[in-house]
Amino acid sequence: xxxxxxxxxxxxxxxxxxxxxxxxxxxxxxxxxxxxxxxxxxxxxxxxxxxxxxxxxxxxxxxxxxxxxxxxxxxxxxxxxxxxxxxxxxxxxxxxxxxxxxxxxxxxxxxxxxxxxxxxxxxxxxxxxxxxxxxxxxxxxxxxxxxxxxxxxxxxxxxxxxxxxxxxxxxxxxxxxxxxxxxxxxxxxxxxxxxxxxxxxxxxxxxxxxxxxxxxxxxxxxxxxxxxxxxxxxxxxxxxxxxxxxxxxxxxxxxxxxxxxxxxxxxxxxxxxxxxxxxxxxxxxxxxxxxxxxxxxxxxxxxxxxxxxxxxxxxxxxxxxxxxxxxxxxxxxxxxxxxxxxxxxxxxxxxxxxxxxxxxxxxxxxxxxxxxxxxxxxxxxxxxxxxxxxxxxxxxxxxxxxxxxxxxxxxxxxxxxxxxxxxxxxxxxx
Numbered sequence: 001x002x003x004x005x006x007x008x009x010x011x012x013x014x015x016x017x018x019x020x021x022x023x024x025x026x027x028x029x030x031x032x033x034x035x036x037x038x039x040x041x042x043x044x045x046x047x048x049x050x051x052x053x054x055x056x057x058x059x060x061x062x063x064x065x066x067x068x069x070x071x072x073x074x075x076x077x078x079x080x081x082x083x084x085x086x087x088x089x090x091x092x093x094x095x096x097x098x099x100x101x102x103x104x105x106x107x108x109x110x111x112x113x114x115x116x117x118x119x120x121x122x123x124x125x126x127x128x129x130x131x132x133x134x135x136x137x138x139x140x141x142x143x144x145x146x147x148x149x150x151x152x153x154x155x156x157x158x159x160x161x162x163x164x165x166x167x168x169x170x171x172x173x174x175x176x177x178x179x180x181x182x183x184x185x186x187x188x189x190x191x192x193x194x195x196x197x198x199x200x201x202x203x204x205x206x207x208x209x210x211x212x213x214x215x216x217x218x219x220x221x222x223x224x225x226x227x228x229x230x231x232x233x234x235x236x237x238x239x240x241x242x243x244x245x246x247x248x249x250x251x252x253x254x255x256x257x258x259x260x261x262x263x264x265x266x267x268x269x270x271x272x273x274x275x276x277x278x279x280x281x282x283x284x285x286x287x288x289x290x291x292x293x294x295x296x297x298x299x300x301x302x303x304x305x306x307x308x309x310x311x312x313x314x315x316x317x318x319x320x321x322x323x324x325x326x327x328x329x330x331x332x333x334x335x336x337x338x339x340x341x342x343x344x345x346x347x348x349x350x351x352x353x354x355x356x357x358x359x360x361x362x363x364x365x366x367x368x369x370x371x372x373x374x375x376x377x378x379x380x381x382x383x384x385x386x387x388x389x390x391x392x393x394x395x396x397x398x399x400x401x402x403x404x405x406x407x408x409x410x411x412x413x414x415x416x417x418x419x420x421x422x423x424x425x426x427x428x429x430x
Contacts, residue, residue: 046083048105050115052076053289077289079117080109081281088127088135088157096124099131099161103138110143117288120148120165121281126156129183129236133160136243140164145291149284150275155180155263159274160240163247166291168275169284173267178274181244182261183237185229191219248273385416392417 054076082105086096109115120139139146139161148154148165152175159178162168170176194201201218214225221229241259245252251273252258258272269275277283414422 046085046121048083048109049081051079051081051119051285053079053286077116077292078114079119079285079288079292080105080112080115081119081121081285082106082109084120084122084124084158084161085151086124088124088132088161090128090131099127099135102161103135106138106142106146115144116292117144118142118146119281119284119288120146120162121151122148122154122158122162123151124155124158125153126158126160126180129157132157133239133243136161136164136247140243140247145288147284147288147291149279149281150176150178150266151281152176154178156182156261160243163244163274165247167277167284167287169277169279169287170266170269170275171278171280172265173270173278174265176266177263178266178269179258179263180261181240181259183233183240185233187215187221187229188217189220190217194218251276389417389420392421 082102083097084102087093088096089098090100092098092101106118109118146165148162148168150162150168150170152171154162154168154170155177159181162178168178170178201216203213203216205212215221215229244259253272256272258264258274264272264274266275266278270277279287
């Protein structure tokens, strides 16, 4: 279990990891867990709730459990509030639900006809990479608008997921944080500790299992293994960055490299485009309800309505790389009105027609070139024959009177060059 923990690839804020590393490793090593504490923690874990946003101008928000009766739908807009809190792992653990649990809640909210929008209530240092990409994709492809609320911290894997929401609110400009866009692997070399205990570990592997024990915790890492881990990290990190760039679009600032894994307070996170506004959970809920109630909103990140509009223009959607299905959730990088999209669609159709005509003309031209090439070859062959006849005719000696008195071979039985030679001789003797 130690080695599995040590070799996992994490997208987690290193400060949180450093604070809890000794405790976590000790618990795993000794197997000692306070069962009463675990039970208490499990009972206190947040679960999905339903917020009802009143239809009045104040937009009052009332919270209830996920078992809220559908009869309450007429009192306002229902928004599912889904927690993304604590360290994130694929299957969850003592402290928090896993990415699979959050995905299940998102699917449930999308399938519930009474729920109009979703808020991702985030307070997390990040977690394991495994499962995070799937969670981010689920948020991005949600059929209902998703707004993220950073309630203190959205770092690393938690920011990866939150960055796919239509909007991101953060609880404070100075005491809440977002970012840490980066990945890491932690390796603990326990060889010194084992040696002090008089223990030496020997691994025996199959002849072809040369990579089986690379990166184990009982010996130092060599350069080969470090390079291998770095290659994996760079690939995953590129996926992480690409997701953030896609989710945030041109809202990301360009004056500072935000992909160094630095964590920003709310004010700086807004400046660099990592989040949108400072606000409360209620503000985020109201924003989600507003997106749900205004499907034709021109808000740049209202991806659900953008995809619905773009689905009317499949060629244009394909040109911009959008999914063809109206149910797929995408974020348009450019504001495209329906009129402009229709014009562009017509322009694409005209270009396709011109391209088809050009291809037909090209085929005709190629056929003509082939015909001319064949004719040229035939003419060159005839010219060569004439040159040969001319040469042969020039070598013929004029006939004597006796030869002329002899019976001539019929012209039809002579070779072409013989006929030409006879004419040549006739011209000379005449």
